[in-house]
Amino acid sequence: MLFELRDVSLNRGGRTVLDSFSADLPAGVTAIVGPSGAGKSTLLRLLNRLADPDVGSIEFRGEPLSELEPRRLRREVSLVPQLPALLEGTVRDNLAYAAHLARKPLDCERSLSLAGLDPEFAGRRVNELSVGEQQRAMLGRALAQEPAVLLLDEPTSALDHASRDAVEAALMHLRRELEISLVLVSHDPEQARRLGEWVVRVEAGRAIAAGPAAEVLPASGSAP
Amino acid sequence: MSTSIHVTPGEVAASLALVALAAAISFWRKADLERDIGIATVRSFVQLTAIGYAIKLIFEADTLWLVFALLTVMVLFGALTARSRAKRVPGSFWPLLIALAVAGASTLGLVVALGVFEASARYLVPVGGMVIGNAMTASAVALNRLGDEMADSRARIEATLALGASAEEAAQPTVRRALRSGMITLVDSTKTTGLIFFPGTMVGMLLAGAEPTDAVRLQLILLYTLLGSVSIAALVATLLAYRNFFTPAEQLREPDA
Numbered sequence: 510m511l512f513e514l515r516d517v518s519l520n521r522g523g524r525t526v527l528d529s530f531s532a533d534l535p536a537g538v539t540a541i542v543g544p545s546g547a548g549k550s551t552l553l554r555l556l557n558r559l560a561d562p563d564v565g566s567i568e569f570r571g572e573p574l575s576e577l578e579p580r581r582l583r584r585e586v587s588l589v590p591q592l593p594a595l596l597e598g599t600v601r602d603n604l605a606y607a608a609h610l611a612r613k614p615l616d617c618e619r620s621l622s623l624a625g626l627d628p629e630f631a632g633r634r635v636n637e638l639s640v641g642e643q644q645r646a647m648l649g650r651a652l653a654q655e656p657a658v659l660l661l662d663e664p665t666s667a668l669d670h671a672s673r674d675a676v677e678a679a680l681m682h683l684r685r686e687l688e689i690s691l692v693l694v695s696h697d698p699e700q701a702r703r704l705g706e707w708v709v710r711v712e713a714g715r716a717i718a719a720g721p722a723a724e725v726l727p728a729s730g731s732a733p
Numbered sequence: 734m735s736t737s738i739h740v741t742p743g744e745v746a747a748s749l750a751l752v753a754l755a756a757a758i759s760f761w762r763k764a765d766l767e768r769d770i771g772i773a774t775v776r777s778f779v780q781l782t783a784i785g786y787a788i789k790l791i792f793e794a795d796t797l798w799l800v801f802a803l804l805t806v807m808v809l810f811g812a813l814t815a816r817s818r819a820k821r822v823p824g825s826f827w828p829l830l831i832a833l834a835v836a837g838a839s840t841l842g843l844v845v846a847l848g849v850f851e852a853s854a855r856y857l858v859p860v861g862g863m864v865i866g867n868a869m870t871a872s873a874v875a876l877n878r879l880g881d882e883m884a885d886s887r888a889r890i891e892a893t894l895a896l897g898a899s900a901e902e903a904a905q906p907t908v909r910r911a912l913r914s915g916m917i918t919l920v921d922s923t924k925t926t927g928l929i930f931f932p933g934t935m936v937g938m939l940l941a942g943a944e945p946t947d948a949v950r951l952q953l954i955l956l957y958t959l960l961g962s963v964s965i966a967a968l969v970a971t972l973l974a975y976r977n978f979f980t981p982a983e984q985l986r987e988p989d990a
Binding site for chain 1: 893
């Protein structure tokens with residue numbers, strides 16, 4: 510099992526964000542789906558220790574997350590946040606920085622191609638990119654670290670249909686090309702169905718269902 | 734030529750007309766600073782009068798222990814005052830206290846060691862006051878900027894941490910800008926000194942009847958000393974304070990935590 514979460518609870522600012530959340534996330538593509546404010550993004554932050562739960566346990570490949578060195582974990586389990594947040598400079602600068610942190614040789618062209626961006630974007634300054642391009646540059650930056658797991662927080666929420674399709678195609682291509690697991694947060698059950706092999710449904714900070722996509726998500730067009 | 738002048742209480746009272754003007758401008762333009770101007774005026778009067786008598790006693794006693802005690806009190810109050818300008822920085826008191834103490838001790842130690850000033854109350858008290866006062870302003874500005882920048886840059890800092898960067902690496906651009914903010918005011922005013930403003934020491938010496946060349950030389954020494962002290966204070970304050978935004982597990986703390 511990739512991640513095992515047991516009775517994970519987290520409060521922030523007097524609000525319960527996660528409430529005895531328990532679920533298993535296997536290797537492959539897992540989609541975490543649920544309405545806004547259900548605690549999905551917080552869940553991703555816990556998986557690479559940008560935050561720790563108040564109570565409960567999380568294991569990564571059988572090891573308690575709290576015993577793993579956060580920096581090493583984050584290079585192996587890379588989070589791509591919902592909003593693009595690139596460093597100043599060019600796309601290449603960003604990829605080079607990420608590769609340097611992971612002590613990996615930089616193959617800028619390959620990382621950008623895998624992220625669905627033309628390699629000519631390497632020399633572009635990040636403030637000249639559209640949101641969709643920035644989102645893919647963020648993905649490329651994470652891939653430059655050659656992580657074992659990618660955590661993707663609503664990777665297409667700010668995009669139009671064409672850009673969304675491009676990112677989704679890039680993710681499916683990634684899954685085929687690399688031995689990489691994806692944990693993807695989405696508010697859109699259709700996207701979860703398109704991309705997810707395993708789906709966890711989240712509501713009000715709790716996992717209400719988990720299993721293969723076809724079992725957990727109602728058939729397209731039927732009432733939720 | 735006399736090297737001292739006598740200022741009467743009446744002359745001090747007359748200068749309050751300018752304070753009234755400042756309050757009137759604030760009231761007229763709704764800047765909402767009348768209360769602050771009032772507090773500043775009363776505090777400056779009380780504090781300077783008190784320190785005037787304290788300095789008189791210290792000069793007469795001329796023991797370095799009293800000088801040390803006075804400068805320690807200045808460092809303490811400086812840190813407390815600067816803390817109120819760095820509200821968005823968690824636990825800012827200790828970084829500020831250490832920054833002011835290090836800036837004061839190293840700068841004064843250096844100017845004494847270099848033979849610029851002799852180690853006596855007559856030199857250490859006024860120079861120490863200027864050094865600590867300017868260090869306080871610089872570190873308060875630096876930490877104020879640090880607090881604002883950390884809040885504005887949360888997304889970028891977290892995204893950098895998420896790549897496996899250390900807290901130091903993730904905060905580096907923010908810390909650099911905060912340090913720059915703390916130093917830039919004095920650097921800029923040093924560039925323009927003599928051209929578009931006369932610094933206080935030089936004005937004071939000229940009013941007291943000193944030779945202009947002496948006034949200029951002393952002013953230059955003080956400006957260069959202050960450049961050193963504000964740099965040290967801003968550096969120490971930012972380097973110690975940025976860590977308070979992070980947990981030991983290199984996580985960005987919640988703003989209200």
